[in-house]
Each structure stands twice: as C-alpha cells, then as structure tokens.
Amino acid sequence: MNIRMVLLASAAAFAASTPVLAADAIVAAEPEPVEYVRVCDAYGTGYFYIPGTETCLKIEGYIRFQVNVGEDVGGDSDWDAVTRGQVQFTAKSDTEYGPLTGVIVMQFNADNATAQDAILDSAYLDIAGFRAGLFYSWWDDGLSGETDDIGSVVTLHNSIRYQYESGTFYAGISVDELEDGVYQGDVDPVTGLLVPNDGPNNVGVAFGIGGTAGAFSYQVTGGWDVDNEDGAVRAMGTVDIGPGTLGLAAVYSSGPNSYYSTAEWAVAAEYAIKATDKLKITPGVQYYGNYIGGASAFDTVPSDYDGAGDAWKVGLTVDYQIVDNFYAKASVQYLDPDDGDDSTTGYFRLQRSF
Template identity: 90%
Template sequence: MNIRMMLLGSAAALIAAPAFAADAIVAAEPEPVEYVRVCDAYGTGYFYIPGTETCLKIEGYIRFQVDVGPGTGGDSDWDAKTRGQVQFTAKSDTEYGPLTGVIVLQANADNATDQETILDSAYLDVAGFRAGLFYSWWDDGLSGETDDIGSVVTLHNSIRYQYETGSFYAGLSVDELEDGVYQGDTFDADGDLIPDDGPNNVGVAFGIGGTAGAFSYQITGGWDFDNEDGAIRAMGTAELGPGTLGLAVVYSSGPNSYYSTAEWAVAAEYAIKATDKLKITPGVQYYGNYIGGASAFDTVPNDFEGTGDAWKAGLTVDYQIVDNFYAKASVQYLDPEDGDDSTTGYFRLQRSF
C-alpha cells in the first residue's frame, strides 16, 4: 500500500511541476551567418570579402625543379629547388572602372637552410594606370625556353599607362632600373653584381601588341637614360599546321638595362601541339656580337665592339599530367664564338591552383 501511494504521489508531482516552476529558459537565437558569396563580375575564382563589396581571388602554384648544367650546384652539375607562390588579386568597382590591387608572394628553397621569401609583385591598377612593383613588357618572350630576348632584370618599380581593347594594347612606362645593367658594373666569380657607384638608372619603355585572328604580335622598346643606350624588340606568332610558329628579333645600341646580351639577335621556335596534353617546342637563336648575360660579365663593357657571335638550340617538352598539374623538361645548347660551349637544362613539376 505504501509503495502504491508513493508511485501515485510521484506521478502527481511530475504533472504539477510546471505549474510551480520558474519561467522557462529560452535559448538565444544564433546570429545569422554571412556566407561567402561568389563574385562573377571579374571572372572565375573571385568571391566577396565578407562585409564589403570588394572581390578577392587567391591563386598560385607549387613548383619542384631540378637544374642541370656546369657549376649549377656549386661543386656539382645539378641542383634541386622548390618554390611556392601565392597571388592575391582584389577588385572593386569605381567611377573610373575596376580598381585592382595585386600582391604576389614567393618563397624559394634551395635546401632546408638556404631559403628566401620575396615580394614578387605588388601594384595598383585603375583606368589603365598602374603603379608599384611589376614585370615590364621585356619579361615577355616566346613560349619555349630557347629564346634569350629579354632584360636581365624585368621586375621594376614603375608607373605605367596602358590603353587596351579586346585585341590591341599600347602603353608607356617609366621604370626605376636600380638593379639593372650599368656600364662599368663588375661581377664576382659567382656572377653576383658588385654595386657600382654610378647613377640610379631610370628608363622609359613602350609596348604595343595585339592579335589578329591566328596571328599575334608585340613591339617593345626601352631607353636607359643613365647608360644612354636603348633596345627595341619585335615578336610575332602564327598558327601554322599542327603548331604555332614564333619569330623574334632584338637590337641594342649598347649594353643597357633593357637588353645587354648581344648587339642583336634573332630567334625562332615551332610549338607543336602533339596531343591535347603534350606540346613539343624546338627553338634556335643567333646572337650578333654576343657578350652573354649578367652572370657572364667580369665588367659590363661600354659597347659590343670586338665581341664574337654565338648560336643556341634547344628543345622544350610540356606535358599536362592532370588538370592543374604538369611536367616540363628543357635542354639547351649554347656555342659562343669567344667562349666554351655548354649544355644546360631542367626538369620541372608544377601544381597550380
């Protein structure tokens, strides 16, 4: 009887409990989550920075490369290197058109202790005007690895204006050539520049280029005020048969920051699209009055007089393993009239994102 009364009393207490309980605790509603929104106004890969109308794109690559050639690794003829690069591109609309900001960070590792992290580019761009640290038109070249028709240093602090349409561009830039080639500069046994006390180089460059159907072209020029010499270059490509034919010619009035390898040079290549994933590019180049790149200088001469010619031939193979992952192999043979011939090359694996 007692047990029965206890069970009935417990049930009654449970039924009556809500009538005597304090106000129920109500959980606060969660704050609304602001999900990342896709920004398709500037192409694929952009998203809105939360809370702003600025669109951001993050991209980059990871590269492993083995270089082969005389003295490439100091006491050995090969050297392995790894690179990681990330690029941030921000865009937003203004009354003058898209305002663009770009930051490129690059980290290079020769081994576990010999590493460096650099600012590879950082610039702002609006209405065709660009200012900051960026690559000049002289960094452009043919698609293979044989051509040697660019500046020793192509990354400058510059101010540039470039007019663009869908198939044409023309621009003018003022470049600080502080780490460029200066006549009278000397180099140590490793090919590293020993700074000269000469002027802080300033140059003016122009670029004109575009496409017309299967043909593309570019004309680039530059005048180095401190060296009082300049260079001009023309390049063109045309789709021909199973590949693309590329031709280039460059002339320099004297060693300067825009071109210093030779007084003149002509280059040609044929990029064969063997399959959807495989491209094979043989190339050749001939140099008139060749003095070599910066690493070949003991002292940068004032002119090209008295120097011999040189020729170069090479082959580059590109293979796309899967989407965003490819392999590249290149071998180059150089035969200067006034120096020893050499064979160099590399093998590269790269994953882009």
C-alpha cells in the same frame, strides 16, 4: 535538554522553513547571422565577395619542384633541386573610373632545408589603364619555349605606367626604376677589370605595343636606359601554322643597358608543336651578333659591343599535362659562343597550379 541539542534543533527547524530557490535560467544568446561566401562572376572564374564588402577576391598560385642540370648550377655540383611555392591575391571592385584592381604575389623559394627565402614577387594597383607598384615589364614577355634569350636582366621594377587597351590592341608607356640593372664600365688599365662609369641606374622609359589579328599575334617593345645612355628595341610575333605555332623575334641594343645587354642584336625562332591535347614539343634556335654573355643584376658590362664574337643556341622544351592543373616540363639548351666555352643546361619540372 542541553545547549548542544538546542542548537541542532534550531538549525534543523531553520532549514526546513527556508524555501528552496531554483537556479537562474540560462538564456542562450541569439546566434549571429552567417553571411556565406558569394560567388563573384563579374571578373571571371575564381572570384568571390569578401564578406561584408562589395570587393571581389581571387586566390591562386602554384607549387613547383624543379631539378636543374648543367655546369655549376648547384655550386660545385652539376645538378640542383629547388622548390617554389607562389600565392597570388587579386582584389577587384567597381568604381566610376572602371574596375579598381590590387594584386599581391608572394613567392617562397627553397634551395634546401636551410637555404630559403620569401620575396614579394609583385604588388601593384591598377585603375583606368594606370598601374603603379612592383610589377613585370613588357620585356619579361617571350616566345613559347625556353630557348629564346630576348629579355632584360631584370624585368621586375618599381614602375608607373599607362596602357591603353581596345579589344585586340594595346599600347602603353612606363617609367621604370632601374637601380638593380646593369652598369656600363671601362677596363682598368692596371687591374684589367671592368670599373663602373657611374653609380646605380636610376630610371628608364619603356613602351609596349601589341595585339592579335586572327591567328597572328605581335608585340613591339622598346626601352631607354637614362644613366647608361643606351636603349633597345624588340619585335616578336606568332602565327598558327599546321599542327603548331611559329614564333619569331628580333632584338637590337645600341649599347649594353638594363633593357638588353646580352648582345648587340639577336634573332630567335621557335615552333610549338601541339602533338596531342596534353603534349607540346617546342624546338628553338637563336643567333647572337656581338655576344658579350648574360649579365646579372648589379653586374658591370662593357660600354659597347666592339670586338665581341657571335654565338648561337639551340634547344628543345617538352610540356606534358598529366592531369588538370598538374604538368611536367623538361628543357635542354646548348649554347656555343665564339669567345667562350660551349655549355649545355636544362631542367625537369613538376608543377601543380590552383
């Protein structure tokens, strides 16, 4: 027997004598217990518990498509289509001082595919009547339709406020940062242009009082612009009459300021007609005394209303609910100032809320 045969025979004998070892058993890990989302009905519909916490969260928002029409609404064009998506997160939890609330609102706007922006529309905390952060003031409130022009140039501020609420009544006071408001100025005798008197508006103080009494609701709002040293006050109310709701409002401004700068005074009326369960028709009218026109954030305005003419405005707004959470709105407004050209503007909107 040669050496090769000896090696092969030895290898075969070793393999035959070696026991076959089974593979190690695979032991599956115990599955983690699943905590399903629980409904939180303590704060109303739509809230659920964040898993593992006692904090309730609500997610809501809307998608809006709108076509604006009017002179120069789209640059050199007389029409412009815009799209918006908005998402709101509201978190609530119980504390010894009452519910602790936190709100974040993100807004995404698209004028077209290449002109888009994402903004923080609101972000604030709220507890025991105190609110601090970025939120809309009482001056953002208005009547039912789209005709009334009785609000601030900018109604979203970094603010701190306290609001007392008791059933059908509330009263509050706020301190507002107004750096993106309007600036009073004087006419430069050489250039004829308005020149701001001071730098940015730093602060304002506002108050709001309102409530309901049966079919009647009311609100009184005021604000003092510290840097411009002028303020404004506004009263408005609604009452159910016949097939709709009548809304009336009046505003007075001691001088152009960040709370109201369109005119020295104005009165407005609207009647929201509930034509059917799905259709609402709202005609409106407004008259301005000593009208200087609408301003924008950071605009310079005259230091008073002297020499300004009057203006009037009429409009019609139609709301139609197509299905639940989906509606259409169309609005047209006509403005005729004494010291300027008349104009007609409007829009058509589709909006899906969730």
